[in-house]
Amino acid sequence: MTEFEPVLLTLSSLTPSLAAEILPYGLTFHRIFVQADGRTHDIVIGPEDPRGHTAQRYTNTIIGRYANRVPIGKHDIGRNGLKSQVIAELNEGTVVSLHGGPVGFDSLPWKLLSPSSPPTLFSSTELSHLPSISSPTDSRSYGIFQLASPDGDQGYPGQLTVEVLVALIPPAHQERKYLEKGESKEGKEWDLGSILYVYRAKVDKGVTPINLTQHWGFNLEASLKEGGDTLSVKNHNITIKADRIVARDKDSLNTGKFVNVATEAPEHLHEGHKIGEKYPKLGYDDYYVFAPRTVKIPKRFSASEFTSEFDLLKDVLVPSSADGEVRGDRSNPVVQLSSDKSGLQLIFETNQDGAMFYSNAWADPAKGARKIIHGGSGIKDHGDAYVPGTAAFLEFHDLLAAFLDPANKEGNDTLLTEDEVYHNYVRCDVRFKQPSR
Template identity: 80%
Template sequence: MTEFEPVLLSLPSLAPSLAVEILPYGLTFHRIFVQTDGRTHDIVIGPEDPQGHVTQKYTNTIIGRYANRIPVGTHSIERNGVKAEVVAELNEGSRVSLHGGPVGFDSLAWKLLTPESPPSLFTEAELAHLPPLSPTTSYGIFRLVSPDGDQGYPNQLTTEVLIAVIPPADQERKYLAPGQSAAGKEWDLGSILYVYRAKVDKGVTPVNLTQHWGFNLEASLKESEETLSVKNHNITMKADRIVARDADSLHTGEYIKVSDATEHLHEGQKIGDKYPKLGYDDYYFFTSRTVKIPKRFPASDFTPTFDLLKDVLTPSGAKVDRPEPVVEFSSDKSGLKLLFDTNQDGTMFYSNAWADPAKGARKKIHGGSGIKDHGDGYVPGSAAFFEFHDVLAGFLDPANKNGNDTLLTSDEVYHNYVRCDVRFKQPS
């Protein structure tokens, strides 16, 4: 297998409504197929050619070791008395280290694990929830080892990621055939889950991982240029403040209440209703909530019976205590809806405002030629990127010391999950 050969994750034949193509390169969601109402949608933007992700950076890839922006230079770090230094390397402007540095996790080949090369950061109890691997599989676990000093980050970090497609609770649902009535009913099409686990070999290092995936629920309709925009999509975000940033988008340490900046108050309205002149590119802090699934746990708890996967692998619609979604994103035109829940503190919401249609490639299923720099790439406002992670540069804020500081020591295991439930309601 090459790093650009897609790994197909799909549901059993009883529920063929949802499938995902993952590239080992950058652990990239190359395509997310949703099949319903006689149509096949690909709900993430991006290049047609898998190798296009080399130049069309940060499009549906993982981000690491550290998401978003931190100031370049040397930073002393300490967690629970364990100390080290980060030498953040420049790769944006004159003072910013972006998304883990010049060669981040998005630019590397991840290893797909097999029974012969099993995961080390998921327990026997957790793996028991997953079906046996077969030619048609609904999950994959991938590994990357980042050496000590990688992009200026101290100590060796091993990261393993589970990506799974979860069937709906109603296994008889199948997809809607052409002409099949679904008036007024919202169908559960299944769920997409990713779980990041990470362990540092010694000392301490910053870790703040995310998936930089961009969604458009109408682009596959190819009805008009309007369907390339997400301004007519609906959004609900359970957040009460955003991060204040300076001219280089670095965190100033201050916050802005969304009640004082109503363009950031997302309560089910259209994204375009109060669209800022430069679009959206902001970190939203979720309103205070009870999160049962930890972001890190003691390495001593990692025994064969330890289990943090059971609840997040439960099909949507089953009678269990599932967390309320923190983000809802939907289209009246396509009838598709995404509901996200996570144990992370917030999300970046980026509306692809800096897209240049003269550059990059647009997928054929979205009405593009698929040819790089052909002049028919994605336009500004053509996607909603939801990048779930903890606060920007959290380890630089003394208020976070020994708490939610985005640091990881060798006696801890990092645990980050995001789940996306996919729904469909027949458009009126």
């Protein structure tokens, strides 16, 4: 297997509603296929050719070791009595280290683990849940990928081992009842399955910053190709349960201050309205801090707790139901994205503190390629690539450069010590509601 050969994840033949192609290169969601209402949708933008991700960076890839922007130079860090130093490397403008540095996790090959090379950061109890969501055929519904980042990688201290579970979870009702003859579809909503990723990480010694995310960009209408501007997400509905955005300086670095979305920035108050309703001149590219909520699943745990019986997967692997049944933190989703035109809806839950929402504002149609299923030629630099406003990038992670703010000391500081294990999860429930004709 090469790093550009997709790993196909599918649900069983009873629920052919959801599939994903994962590239070991950059742990990339190259395609997410959704079957609904007799149509096949690919709901993430990107290049046609898997190798196109080498040029179209940060499109549906993992981001690491550290998401978003950190000022370059030396930074002393400490947590729980352990101390070290970060030397952030320049790769944007004159003062910014972006997405982990010049050669981040998005540009590296990940190893797909197997029974002969099992994971080390998921317990035997957690792994025992996975066969129950696997197809009995030769297809798979999940994969666990691993990357070893050496001490000093892009200026970050400590050897870091990262393992990522990517799984598709079937809906509670696998028979897809909406296909039954004579049943009225109007106004009904169906679960099509769920997409889950779980990031685990362990540093061998000392302390290191870590803030991982998936830089995936969604368009729930791009595969319809029915004329007009079908690639814009301005007609998508979005809800982000956030009360603040981070105030950033001219280089998009965190200033340590916040902007209240209700009183100071109403264009960032997303309560289910159209993305284009209050669309800023340059589009959206902001970090939203979720409003206070109860989060049941921790973001790190003590390495001493990690026994064979340890289990943080059971609840998040339970099938969801459009009838209202919930598990884990799904009773309080933080982001929802939907299209009235396609009828597709994405419902996100996570244990992270916030999310970047980026509307592909800096896209250049002259560079890169657009997928054929999205009406493009698939040819690199052909002039028909994606334009600004064609995707909703939703990147779930903790606060920007949190380890540089003394107010976060020993708390949500995005630091990981040698006696801890990092745990970051995002679950996306995919639903379909019959559009009005």
